[in-house]
Amino acid sequence: MEDALVGVRIVDFSWGAAGPYATMQLALMGAEVIRIETVLHPDLMRVNIDPVTRLPLDPELSLLNQVANLNKLGVRLNLNKPEAVELARGLIRISDVVVESYRPGVMANLGLSYPEIKEIRPDIIMLSTSAAGSTGPEAHSLGLAPLFAALGGLGDMTGYLDGPPTEIRFTIDFMCAITNAFALLAALNHRRRTGQGQFIDISSREEISCLIGDSLMDYTMNGRVQSRSGNRDDIMAPHNCYRCKGQDKWLSIAVSSEREWQAFSQAIGYPEWVKAERFSDVYGRWENQDELDRLVEHWTLNHTTYEAMEVLQKAGVAAFPSLNAEEFFTDSHTNARELFQVVEHPKRGACVLLSPMYKLSASPARITHYAPLLGEHNRYVFHELLGVSLDEIPRLEKEEVIY
Numbered sequence: 001m002e003d004a005l006v007g008v009r010i011v012d013f014s015w016g017a018a019g020p021y022a023t024m025q026l027a028l029m030g031a032e033v034i035r036i037e038t039v040l041h042p043d044l045m046r047v048n049i050d051p052v053t054r055l056p057l058d059p060e061l062s063l064l065n066q067v068a069n070l071n072k073l074g075v076r077l078n079l080n081k082p083e084a085v086e087l088a089r090g091l092i093r094i095s096d097v098v099v100e101s102y103r104p105g106v107m108a109n110l111g112l113s114y115p116e117i118k119e120i121r122p123d124i125i126m127l128s129t130s131a132a133g134s135t136g137p138e139a140h141s142l143g144l145a146p147l148f149a150a151l152g153g154l155g156d157m158t159g160y161l162d163g164p165p166t167e168i169r170f171t172i173d174f175m176c177a178i179t180n181a182f183a184l185l186a187a188l189n190h191r192r193r194t195g196q197g198q199f200i201d202i203s204s205r206e207e208i209s210c211l212i213g214d215s216l217m218d219y220t221m222n223g224r225v226q227s228r229s230g231n232r233d234d235i236m237a238p239h240n241c242y243r244c245k246g247q248d249k250w251l252s253i254a255v256s257s258e259r260e261w262q263a264f265s266q267a268i269g270y271p272e273w274v275k276a277e278r279f280s281d282v283y284g285r286w287e288n289q290d291e292l293d294r295l296v297e298h299w300t301l302n303h304t305t306y307e308a309m310e311v312l313q314k315a316g317v318a319a320f321p322s323l324n325a326e327e328f329f330t331d332s333h334t335n336a337r338e339l340f341q342v343v344e345h346p347k348r349g350a351c352v353l354l355s356p357m358y359k360l361s362a363s364p365a366r367i368t369h370y371a372p373l374l375g376e377h378n379r380y381v382f383h384e385l386l387g388v389s390l391d392e393i394p395r396l397e398k399e400e401v402i403y
Contacts, residue, residue, distance in 0.1 A: 003030020019101035021177035027071035074372025133203035145172035152208025267315035
């Protein structure tokens with residue numbers, strides 16, 4: 001079996017998570033991703049602080065860097081130097097994709113805007129990911145994950161009925177990254193069919209807005225502003241996370257149809273309250289959710305999460321425990337799916353990391369290499385790919401071009 005993207009080369013100028021985690025998805029599928037870094041401005045994912053002394057640690061020890069940059073090659077380039085930019089142009093000439101996540105305008109200032117790199121490689125695909133996109137009155141605004149969630153609308157809609165909006169942090173960048181990866185795959189497919197490259201200009205806040213399209217349409221068509229509803233659904237009931245036996249143990253349950261309601265009722269022993277008129281149809285159950293949730297939780301509290309899950313799943317009702325970190329490692333399903341993999345790193349040693357969460361039958365995505373050390377592949381990239389002589393590389397390092 002061959003990797004799906006073998007033969008595809010990507011020059012990765014991005015930093016943080018929204019760009020790097022996207023290119024990592026393609027690296028897991030076999031693309032050769034060359035990550036551009038410099039010691040002058042360490043990537044946010046390399047920032048590593050001692051929790052006790054609050055002093056910076058070796059950036060090579062950062063676990064977050066392992067999370068976002070597996071399977072990549074790593075080189076150092078100080079793009080403040082014209083010779084470094086020329087080396088970058090050389091890489092672009094022999095590559096298929098360029099990804100960057102600088103503030104809009106930075107790549108143009110370097111002479112690496114899309115029109116300029118298209119002259120180097122006419123069929124190049126370029127993805128630029130930024131807070132608000134490269135055009136519009138807020139194009140030059142900076143942003144991090146919590147701002148994307150807030151400005152994209154998801155933050156205000158996330159939380160409990162009687163609570164404040166939720167500040168959604170780092171996971172937002174990973175949501176954006178998966179969208180970016182999908183856009184790159186679509187662009188590669190388009191180029192395979194047409195021979196045409198393209199420029200993909202992505203706004204992270206708009207990527208988050210795409211997750212709440214139904215709510216935006218509800219406002220556009222009906223004037224309704226969706227807000228926080230906890231774990232509840234607009235139609236389904238019961239639909240919540242219920243306490244179970246034990247300390248801080250919870251089970252998610254979702255009943256989506258009348259057939260599932262009857263199966264649920266039978267699975268929990270068909271207690272007298274399920275026969276009440278107010279619970280006799282979908283709308284009645286939804287209208288009386290407060291009482292319904294209390295009654296359902298009276299049953300779940302008498303069972304462990306896995307006991308209740310097995311009873312309900314056997315009856316055809318969607319139910320699964322809300323797992324803590326330890327339970328993710330011991331859960332039979334995540335183990336059967338081989339969700340975690342031990343990756344050996346030359347400085348950190350063994351790291352337990354997430355494997356690709358998708359399974360491709362003919363070309364399985366896989367982890368083959370730890371996230372690169374700073375400049376680990378300088379010789380391969382600059383000498384073997386670009387033809388820089390081995391005598392020239394020390395000069396470029398001394399003059400802080402390869403730096």
